Amino acid sequence: MTVESTAARSASTAPTRRSGTGGKGATKGTGQGAAKGAGKGAGKKAAPAEAAPAEPAGTGSPATTSRKAAKSSTRTTGTTTRGARGQARKPRRSGQGGPDAADGPQLVQLLTPEGERVQHPDYDVDLTPEQLRGLYRDMVLTRRFDAEATALQRQGELGLWASLLGQEAAQIGSGRALRPDDYVFPTYREHGVAWTRDVDPTLLLGMFRGVNNGGWDPNSNNFHLYTIVIGSQVLHATGYAMGVQKDGADSAVIAYFGDGASSQGDVAEAFTFAAVYNAPVVFFCQNNQWAISEPTERQSRVPIYQRAQGFGFPGVRVDGNDVLACLAVTRAAAERARSGEGPMLIEAFTYRMGAHTTSDDPTRYRSDEERAEWEAKDPIKRLRSYLEREKLADADYFAAIEGESDEMGVRVREAIRTMPDPDSMAIFENVYADGHALVDEERAQYAGYLASFADSSEEGR
Ligand SMILES: Cc1ncc(C[n+]2csc(CCOP(=O)(O)OP(=O)(O)O)c2C)c(N)n1
Numbered sequence: 370m371t372v373e374s375t376a377a378r379s380a381s382t383a384p385t386r387r388s389g390t391g392g393k394g395a396t397k398g399t400g401q402g403a404a405k406g407a408g409k410g411a412g413k414k415a416a417p418a419e420a421a422p423a424e425p426a427g428t429g430s431p432a433t434t435s436r437k438a439a440k441s442s443t444r445t446t447g448t449t450t451r452g453a454r455g456q457a458r459k460p461r462r463s464g465q466g467g468p469d470a471a472d473g474p475q476l477v478q479l480l481t482p483e484g485e486r487v488q489h490p491d492y493d494v495d496l497t498p499e500q501l502r503g504l505y506r507d508m509v510l511t512r513r514f515d516a517e518a519t520a521l522q523r524q525g526e527l528g529l530w531a532s533l534l535g536q537e538a539a540q541i542g543s544g545r546a547l548r549p550d551d552y553v554f555p556t557y558r559e560h561g562v563a564w565t566r567d568v569d570p571t572l573l574l575g576m577f578r579g580v581n582n583g584g585w586d587p588n589s590n591n592f593h594l595y596t597i598v599i600g601s602q603v604l605h606a607t608g609y610a611m612g613v614q615k616d617g618a619d620s621a622v623i624a625y626f627g628d629g630a631s632s633q634g635d636v637a638e639a640f641t642f643a644a645v646y647n648a649p650v651v652f653f654c655q656n657n658q659w660a661i662s663e664p665t666e667r668q669s670r671v672p673i674y675q676r677a678q679g680f681g682f683p684g685v686r687v688d689g690n691d692v693l694a695c696l697a698v699t700r701a702a703a704e705r706a707r708s709g710e711g712p713m714l715i716e717a718f719t720y721r722m723g724a725h726t727t728s729d730d731p732t733r734y735r736s737d738e739e740r741a742e743w744e745a746k747d748p749i750k751r752l753r754s755y756l757e758r759e760k761l762a763d764a765d766y767f768a769a770i771e772g773e774s775d776e777m778g779v780r781v782r783e784a785i786r787t788m789p790d791p792d793s794m795a796i797f798e799n800v801y802a803d804g805h806a807l808v809d810e811e812r813a814q815y816a817g818y819l820a821s822f823a824d825s826s827e828e829g830r
């Protein structure tokens with residue numbers, strides 16, 4: 370297996386240092402380690418088929434690159450469907466062309482889609498049968514919670530839901546790699562990571578029901594509130610990691626974001642600061658192939674993990690549907706951050722099996738065939754196959770997990786129906802710690818507006 374693992378190479382070459390303790394040489398060492406590894410890997414690879422430039426990224430003139438981009442964007446196959454806004458669009462299959470070409474970089478994988486355990490030269494995990502069963506339980510319960518939430522939205526109990534279907538391994542594997550003192554900055558889809566942080570799942574529903582601004586105390590579980598502003602939490606995480614560093618603590622910080630978010634300026638700025646300050650942050654990009662209706666090849670001309678090279682820290686692509694590989698790679702990255710070796714980018718190559726949110730209809734921009742291809746790589750099925758093959762779990766075990774899922778379903782449905790509506794004026798709380806004249810004015814205006822209803826109903830009597 371040809372392996373793109375710049376992380377492990379640079380981890381072994383990069384000096385251990387904290388910001389301010391290493392001089393120019395130390396910084397150079399980290400950068401060289403990363404650049405050497407990534408460069409070596411990149412040199413070995415054929416350029417991704419179709420959409421990528423023939424020469425390494427950055428060597429072509431802008432004109433050449435844009436001509437090629439224009440040309441490549443017409444090179445799709447298949448029959449025409451209607452795009453999200455009704456325009457004609459060619460259906461696209463992931464793995465064809467662009468940064469995700471089938472002949473592109475291989476993934477760090479420890480469990481094949483068929484559930485066979487394979488070895489990797491740089492990454493491994495040694496888990497007990499109980500821990501392996503625990504990962505299975507985590508993924509099944511997370512999927513069940515997600516299915517319940519989707520159903521609750523359809524029943525009018527939630528305003529919106531962003532499903533994690535298909536991304537369970539990326540989230541559970543990375544989440545279980547963390548220590549309680551590590552700090553997590555999620556997007557809006559990290560229900561599985563929340564589960565690994567022991568955030569009560571029913572609390573995740575409040576914001577989607579519109580009854581609170583988040584629902585949990587971030588500092589109770591070191592799990593920040595969900596962030597809708599794409600990519601902004603990556604900057605928050607980096608700033609937080611710089612603070613951790615200044616405190617002299619040895620915790621890691623992890624920022625979750627999507628393939629679409631990787632195009633945001635905030636993410637580029639976060640990468641720059643994290644690299645320069647050698648911040649203890651892990652950038653965990655779930656490349657689920659889509660940013661609403663935009664495919665990954667619209668985000669990058671190179672595989673996303675390779676972007677780290679330009680910032681001077683290592684990047685690695687992991688099979689995001691392989692819970693063991695996600696755990697192993699994230700554990701290594703977090704260890705690396707804690708020991709002062711700086712940031713690392715993990716691209717978890719996965720697939721959003723459901724819609725972007727319950728407001729989206731993916732049949733308008735992607736094919737059933739593409740979904741079916743990814744269904745064969747289902748993260749839960751493959752771990753189950755492994756557990757069965759190795760006789761690590763029997764039918765009673767799987768039945769017990771199903772029973773637990775049903776109980777969770779009941780609990781979630783009960784919780785949502787008994788969730789209290791907020792006080793109408795609560796929206797003005799928690800805006801400023803010490804209050805603000807403008808908020809006071811708005812509060813007074815709104816109170817008057819609400820009072821006007823009381824008056825009119827009085828008049829109507
Ligand atoms: C700054 C900003 N721009 C645009 C949006 C609208 N928006 C919401 S989700 C999304 C796509 C995000 O895709 P990706 O980062 O791949 O994450 P995924 O939803 O696939 O998990 C966009 C553009 C937003 N919320 N914030």
Ligand SMILES: [Mg+2]
Pocket residue numbers: 627628629655656657658659660661
């Ligand atoms: Mg995405």
